[in-house]
Amino acid sequence: MTKILQRNLYREVADRIGDLIEHGELSPGERISEKQLCDRFGVSRTPLREALKVLATEGLIELLPNRGARVVRLTLKNVKDTYDLMAALEGLSGELACQYISDAEIAAIRQLHNTMLEHYRNRDLMPYFQVNRQIHESILAASNNDVLQEMYSNLSQRVKRVRYSKKMTERYWSQAVKDHENMMAALEKRDSQLLGQILRDHLCNKIEVATLAGVIDTEDDKNVANS
Amino acid sequence: MTKILQRNLYREVADRIGDLIEHGELSPGERISEKQLCDRFGVSRTPLREALKVLATEGLIELLPNRGARVVRLTLKNVKDTYDLMAALEGLSGELACQYISDAEIAAIRQLHNTMLEHYRNRDLMPYFQVNRQIHESILAASNNDVLQEMYSNLSQRVKRVRYSKKMTERYWSQAVKDHENMMAALEKRDSQLLGQILRDHLCNKIEVATLAGVIDTEDDKNVANS
DNA sequence: AAAAGTAATTATGAATTCAATATTCCTTTG
DNA sequence: CAAAGGAATATTGAATTCATAATTACTTTT
Known part of the structure; x- marks a missing residue:
């Protein structure tokens, strides 16, 4: 097809x-x-x-x-709502992936994971983010659910423009890496429930929301006529 | 016209x-x-x-x-994918609802719940379904997440046309009612995690998929040109 | 008669035109 | 001078027109 x-x-x-x-x-x-x-x-x-x-x-x-x-003006609430949703979708993708993923695919993700750890150790932020994203995308792809992927991609699109302001404190970063360690373990055990849980709780999204609190315009309207 | x-x-x-x-x-x-x-x-x-x-x-x-x-031709897989997704969204709606719902709203849902039980005891299928839907919609509304509601509504739209073939065996029905008892309990305790879990696992969706296995056209193409 | 090719027809993709609503800018009036 | 009113202008909503691709119908050929 x-x-x-x-x-x-x-x-x-x-x-x-x-x-x-x-x-x-x-x-x-x-x-x-x-x-x-x-x-x-x-x-x-x-x-x-x-x-x-x-x-x-x-x-x-x-x-x-x-x-x-x-x-569309992205309010903080709007972004938070979207991230909550994306976290739930990631959770589902993890659950499903455990059911369908092949050994080869797991190996490939393990590969990415190791690369990501390397970037973490070197504190190479951008490469880290890139590989990180690849990992999440791989799990999403392994979920074998087209509708899920379509919806996730749409949500991702909506908030893409605020991702530029991503900052990472050392504390959050190390926690995110720990999350990923647990993810890998759950995935390799094909522990559906656990991986789902981890992905739903994964800090990534929440970090951004916290970070964004000061970034996003909330009320001020310059060139907007109310309806 | x-x-x-x-x-x-x-x-x-x-x-x-x-x-x-x-x-x-x-x-x-x-x-x-x-x-x-x-x-x-x-x-x-x-x-x-x-x-x-x-x-x-x-x-x-x-x-x-x-x-x-x-x-769009709805394949069985397509419907299953959609229901999996909707279940995840319902789970999220439950988690969020526990955080935001007011006592009054819970009371209103309890009311609906009791009405639903009454319909169940009388085996009034259609009224049962209707109140059932109202309960799920109330929880969704209480989630206070607009994006979630928008997405759920879109997914619901997509599969609406197959819902006509909904059938209910006694065994599934009683299990669904038990699920709802647990839901009510979790909601009244505002147990976010538990309600989320129950809603994700709630049988409703899976029943339909099972029921639909024979209903939906799978491969046969009459007036469809392949690409 | 079946297959292939070609003209005629139809349906779609996109630009243009026409009609309506909103916006701007100017005049008038208190 | 500010506010209100009203042309003039610009912008959007929808129909029509033009261009192009696809489908059908009709030959022609084997």
């Missing part, structure tokens, strides 16, 4: 607007001008408006009837 | 197509003709096509480039 790869204009446009949002070129709460984006992408309003509708469904922007679209 | 003349035409159209799918007026795998639906709803292709894009994003239909749209 090969995935159908869709090369529709509206999808292309939606992805590129998504990128703009992710990289902050479109600010939270900022009104999105159709014409401006049409000029920028060199497309007509039809596919652009389709893209906006899709992005609204995906939760990245919101549409105000007769008043255009704007980038 | 009632002509639609409301604001946010695409949303209206999307909802109505959703209804058609839910009630089986558009069959799984059936190709969706734009013109036909345009005539039916009395709208032009622009809002209709926007609606299709939204429905595709919501997972109810799939778009084949240059070849139109068709209703």
Whole structure:
């Protein structure tokens, strides 16, 4: 089964607007001008408006009837809600992975785990994050649940733009590594319940929420008209 | 055929197509003709096509480039994946609800619970299901997590059309009621972990999957062109 | 008659046009 | 001078039109 790869204009446009949002070129709460984006992408309003509708469904922007679209403002609560959800999904992915994962796949994850430990020992933050992500993605993939993966990916997309502000204190970092040690052990024992539990409680998300408390704009509206 | 003349035409159209799918007026795998639906709803292709894009994003239909749209065929695996996910989300809703729910809300759910027991004793299946659903919805609402509720509602939408075939054996039914007794107890103690666990393991979903094993079309394609 | 090729038809993808609603800017009035 | 009112402008919502790809129907050939 090969995935159908869709090369529709509206999808292309939606992805590129998504990128703009992710990289902050479109600010939270900022009104999105159709014409401006049409000029920028060199497309007509039809596919652009389709893209906006899709992005609204995906939760990245919101549409105000007769008043255009704007980038969703991420409140602290919003991000917290999303992370809570992602943690639950990771928990499920762990439970399922234990049921379906092959020895080879476990070995591959063990490999990644060891690499990650190496980065931790060297305090190489970025490589650490990268391998860390790969581990979580591998477990997610091993869950063998397409709907789960789709949903996780959507949630991940929504909060991607705040991930830039990720900071890591030594204390949290060492705890996260300990979590990962336990994860590996549970996975290699294929202890479904345990891995699920660990992943649900895994600090990663909560750290970020804590860190973000000061980062995210809460109430202030500059270019936002209330509805 | 009632002509639609409301604001946010695409949303209206999307909802109505959703209804058609839910009630089986558009069959799984059936190709969706734009013109036909345009005539039916009395709208032009622009809002209709926007609606299709939204429905595709919501997972109810799939778009084949240059070849139109068709209703997603629910495979057994697909439904199972979705239910696994919904169970995880219900678990989370239980955990969160314990943290945020008020005494009054608990009392209201206790009320519903008692009503449900009454329906169970009388073997009134439909009223039972209805109150049952209200209980789960109340807990979900008490979770105080908007993103969670949005996602749950989306998943629920996707599998709504197979719920018609719900059957209940006496054995499963009594077990489901026992689950609910435990749920109530955990909720009244505000035992977050326990309620979460119970809801994740709650039989309801698994029953349906088991029941559905014979109901859902698995492989047979009549009007479906492979890609 | 079956298969292959080609023209005719239909359906989809995208741009444009028309209609409505909102916004801006200017004038008027208290 | 501030607030209110009202054209003028800009923006969005939806229908229509144009372009292109897919499907069907019809030949032609073997």
